[in-house]
Amino acid sequence: MSMAGTDQTWLRRNRMTVTPLLFLLPGVLFFVVYVITPIFQSFGISFYRWDGLGEATYVGLANYEELLTDRNFEVSLWNNVKWLALYLLAIPAGLFIALFLNQTVAGIRLYKSLFFFPFVLSQVVVGLVFSWFYLPREGLLNAILQALGLGTVNILGDPDLATYGIIAAGLWPQTAYCMILYLTGLNAVDPEQVEAGRLDGAKGWKMLWFVILPQLRPATFIAFVVTIIGALRSFDLISVMTNGGPFGSTRVLSFYMFEKALGEYGFRMGYGSAIAVVLFLIMLVFIGYFLWQMWRDERDARRG
Amino acid sequence: MFPKPIQQRSRAAQVAYQSLLPLALVLWLLPLIAVMVFSIRPFADFTQGNYWGVPSSFELFTNYGRVFFESDMPRYLMNSVLITVPTVLGAVALSCMTGFALGIYRFRGNLLIFFMFIAGNFVPFQILMVPVRDLTVGMGLYDTKLGLVLFHIAFQTGFCTLFMRNFIRALPYELIEAARVEGVAEWRIFWFVVLPLMRPAIAALSVLIFTFIWNDYFWALVLTQGPDAQPVTAGITSFNSQFVAQYHLMSAGSIVAAIPPVAIFFLMQRHFIAGLTLGAVK
Numbered sequence: 001m002s003m004a005g006t007d008q009t010w011l012r013r014n015r016m017t018v019t020p021l022l023f024l025l026p027g028v029l030f031f032v033v034y035v036i037t038p039i040f041q042s043f044g045i046s047f048y049r050w051d052g053l054g055e056a057t058y059v060g061l062a063n064y065e066e067l068l069t070d071r072n073f074e075v076s077l078w079n080n081v082k083w084l085a086l087y088l089l090a091i092p093a094g095l096f097i098a099l100f101l102n103q104t105v106a107g108i109r110l111y112k113s114l115f116f117f118p119f120v121l122s123q124v125v126v127g128l129v130f131s132w133f134y135l136p137r138e139g140l141l142n143a144i145l146q147a148l149g150l151g152t153v154n155i156l157g158d159p160d161l162a163t164y165g166i167i168a169a170g171l172w173p174q175t176a177y178c179m180i181l182y183l184t185g186l187n188a189v190d191p192e193q194v195e196a197g198r199l200d201g202a203k204g205w206k207m208l209w210f211v212i213l214p215q216l217r218p219a220t221f222i223a224f225v226v227t228i229i230g231a232l233r234s235f236d237l238i239s240v241m242t243n244g245g246p247f248g249s250t251r252v253l254s255f256y257m258f259e260k261a262l263g264e265y266g267f268r269m270g271y272g273s274a275i276a277v278v279l280f281l282i283m284l285v286f287i288g289y290f291l292w293q294m295w296r297d298e299r300d301a302r303r304g
Numbered sequence: 305m306f307p308k309p310i311q312q313r314s315r316a317a318q319v320a321y322q323s324l325l326p327l328a329l330v331l332w333l334l335p336l337i338a339v340m341v342f343s344i345r346p347f348a349d350f351t352q353g354n355y356w357g358v359p360s361s362f363e364l365f366t367n368y369g370r371v372f373f374e375s376d377m378p379r380y381l382m383n384s385v386l387i388t389v390p391t392v393l394g395a396v397a398l399s400c401m402t403g404f405a406l407g408i409y410r411f412r413g414n415l416l417i418f419f420m421f422i423a424g425n426f427v428p429f430q431i432l433m434v435p436v437r438d439l440t441v442g443m444g445l446y447d448t449k450l451g452l453v454l455f456h457i458a459f460q461t462g463f464c465t466l467f468m469r470n471f472i473r474a475l476p477y478e479l480i481e482a483a484r485v486e487g488v489a490e491w492r493i494f495w496f497v498v499l500p501l502m503r504p505a506i507a508a509l510s511v512l513i514f515t516f517i518w519n520d521y522f523w524a525l526v527l528t529q530g531p532d533a534q535p536v537t538a539g540i541t542s543f544n545s546q547f548v549a550q551y552h553l554m555s556a557g558s559i560v561a562a563i564p565p566v567a568i569f570f571l572m573q574r575h576f577i578a579g580l581t582l583g584a585v586k
Contacts, residue, residue: 019490020405027402027461034458035424038435045434103310113573114329120569122519124537125562133335138355140338184581194306212306219584229426236521257430269434276430287426291419
């Protein structure tokens with residue numbers, strides 16, 4: 001046998017290790033370079049003062065100390081809490097619409113897709129659509145309010161209302177997403193259990209709570225994951241609808257970070273990174289929880 | 305089936321349900337319908353304050369024609385296509401491979417690598433922003449489509465790997481074992497046994513990633529700046545500053561920007577929803 005022959009046997013002997021390694025290599029390489037490494041780099045940059053071009057100066061924890069007294073940071077953080085809490089409404093709202101549409105009448109498939117389709121629009125378009133909907137003079141919302149004999153509101157111009165107006169816009173596609181998750185889940189509900197529940201006299205709410213919802217748990221889990229991620233990623237809508245205003249009242253951490261690092265107020269990469277780190281740590285709590293849940297599923301699947 | 309099929313209820317309930325459906329739909333899509341109505345109005349309607357009455361004339365072709373012939377919109381649309389399609393190809397190709405490796409083989413660190421992909425997929429974009437921008441500038445790819453494509457491929461590989469790996473896990477493992485007994489090389493198992501079975505997953509992912517990338521706005525802002533490379537989501541801002549307060553044109557413009565993913569969704573609905581709801585059922 002020649003050298004090539006022994007090479008081949010080495011490869012053949014170790015093929016169960018070499019093959020997955022080769023198959024993983026390009027994907028892992030891309031992911032490490034563009035996603036994993038930047039996370040650590042951002043942690044590093046947050047200890048520096050840096051305009052993105054010149055020399056970076058090490059400032060220790062100064063950026064984080066500044067955050068503690070930064071009023072805008074406080075507003076952004078508080079708005080993130082509002083986003084998180086109110087965005088979760090998409091889950092019950094989605095379930096409600098799914099229950100409403102889970103019938104077999106003529107044309108129901110088209111209804112389902114039309115109810116779902118706001119999710120396919122980009123957030124930029126959703127933002128534009130809603131900012132025109134809210135326009136004080138030309139907007140349809142005020143036209144309706146006036147027709148009903150109510151006064152007009154300028155939602156996006158009012159610092160107390162603007163954030164809620166944006167969240168409402170965000171809830172539109174997010175509810176559609178949760179709806180489609182639940183429609184799929186409802187499709188797979190075990191008819192025998194429903195029948196058994198009926199025989200036991202369970203109806204309406206009781207049936208929903210004790211028989212249906214437990215079977216929808218996987219759908220609820222995914223709805224929860226995507227809604228939390230969506231709430232903390234909110235950026236496009238704010239940028240398009242109010243650009244952080246009026247008077248900075250609609251900023252959230254993701255938006256404030258961008259403003260500090262690349263916005264018109266100058267290139268403060270270090271300070272921006274410090275904000276990003278805070279946002280990341282908040283997200284990490286949820287990521288940890290999601291991963292723990294998925295890991296439990298994996299373990300159960302292996303035993304099962 | 306839950307709730308109880310409407311056919312088993314009273315005639316009145318059925319009629320109520322049937323009439324409630326279109327009403328609910330109109331309410332649900334109201335903001336969008338408003339924009340569609342805006343986009344076919346003449347400019348005169350806005351100056352005369354006729355926002356919600358019957359349009360004085362229908363200007364469908366004039367308005368949409370101006371979007372296509374008097375603005376940079378076609379260029380932005382083209383950029384979006386040239387960013388989205390390569391990203392879909394790249395991310396799907398990479399994740400077929402990673403999904404195969406993680407779904408078929410048992411080795412130390414398998415679950416760890418898999419969880420790295422999932423976790424990375426959830427991080428806020430802002431924690432990546434400064435270093436990724438720096439890297440892109442450093443490679444001379446700032447304000448190029450390629451710079452955006454490379455990042456998108458890398459980031460989407462996280463979600464795609466999660467998707468592909470779980471899909472491959474659900475395939476009958478006996479097929480692979482049978483092929484191994486026959487002495488088929490591992491890469492041939494990937495190419496001739498697994499890949500053909502992954503077709504539905506590939507279709508679902510392609511449609512999903514197309515929509516995600518087409519709709520991306522944040523990275524377009526961070527990595528590009530002009531009509532040379534900007535996709536339509538970012539371009540629409542400059543479009544809107546070209547036609548300030550001309551709501552008929554701005555409406556038409558945003559509808560044009562939204563059409564490609566909407567068309568893909570309606571054409572490939574089954575795949576799209578299959579992809580989106582993977583894991584919603586056990």
